[in-house]
Amino acid sequence: MKLLHVDASAKREWSNSRALSRHFIDLLRQQVPALDVDYLDVAADANPPAHVSEAFTVATYTPAAQRTPAMKQTLEASDALCKRVLEADAFVFAMPMYNFSMPSVFKAFIDNIVRTDLTYKVGADGSYQGQLAPEKVLFLTTRGADLRPGSPMAGMDALTPALRAAFAFLGVPSPTFVDAQPLTFSAVQEREAALVRAKAELAALAQRWAA
Numbered sequence: 001m002k003l004l005h006v007d008a009s010a011k012r013e014w015s016n017s018r019a020l021s022r023h024f025i026d027l028l029r030q031q032v033p034a035l036d037v038d039y040l041d042v043a044a045d046a047n048p049p050a051h052v053s054e055a056f057t058v059a060t061y062t063p064a065a066q067r068t069p070a071m072k073q074t075l076e077a078s079d080a081l082c083k084r085v086l087e088a089d090a091f092v093f094a095m096p097m098y099n100f101s102m103p104s105v106f107k108a109f110i111d112n113i114v115r116t117d118l119t120y121k122v123g124a125d126g127s128y129q130g131q132l133a134p135e136k137v138l139f140l141t142t143r144g145a146d147l148r149p150g151s152p153m154a155g156m157d158a159l160t161p162a163l164r165a166a167f168a169f170l171g172v173p174s175p176t177f178v179d180a181q182p183l184t185f186s187a188v189q190e191r192e193a194a195l196v197r198a199k200a201e202l203a204a205l206a207q208r209w210a211a
């Protein structure tokens with residue numbers, strides 16, 4: 001199994017999403033010793049995925065055969081990210097919720113990996129064909145509040161639908177979500193219970209992926 005592990009929290013050693021994603025990879029590695037992990041920290045200070053620039057918008061929609069050397073250079077980092085994504089057959093994307101959606105660095109990552117003729121193709125009938133087809137895709141999100149279905153804040157969860165839409169477009173129809181919540185704005189017992197729930201879900205998922 002070739003797994004792309006992406007962390008996106010601005011926090012380092014105190015990050016819940018980083019700790020939980022490490023925990024999941026450790027569980028999986030116990031059961032799949034040959035696990036091949038490609039690690040990407042999109043929140044790292046050095047070399048984060050670039051935001052969309054004007055040059056990028058022009059280069060990405062210019063057919064590959066017509067791109068100038070400057071356009072090719074503009075797309076180099078994005079090409080490299082697409083290659084890593086296309087080489088993986090399993091994904092762990094770990095991130096906190098920031099202001100009801102994803103960290104902007106993870107959005108920049110998505111903007112770099114949604115590429116015509118690389119990660120999606122357009123059929124002769126105009127239909128879109130995502131080029132990622134892994135069965136094993138985990139979104140591990142951490143939230144300070146409780147946005148679970150039925151909670152008063154459930155309707156404010158703009159993170160889950162945004163991730164679902166972008167990755168469905170790339171060919172991932174049914175990813176797994178493990179959402180650890182509430183981790184900040186609640187009593188300590190509720191926070192601990194949220195971590196216990198998330199770890200139980202991760203343990204069950206590691207078993208399913210290893211089977």
Ligand SMILES: Cc1cc2nc3c(=O)[nH]c(=O)nc-3n(C[C@H](O)[C@H](O)[C@H](O)COP(=O)(O)O)c2cc1C
Nearest residue numbers: 009015016017096097098099100142143144145183
């Ligand atoms: C800038 C910022 C914005 C946040 N926005 C939200 C939010 O909209 N909803 C929420 O439930 N938690 C929010 N939080 C809390 C984090 O999602 C929560 O603390 C999470 O556990 C952080 O994960 P991490 O430890 O991996 O960084 C926010 C935290 C920060 C720093």
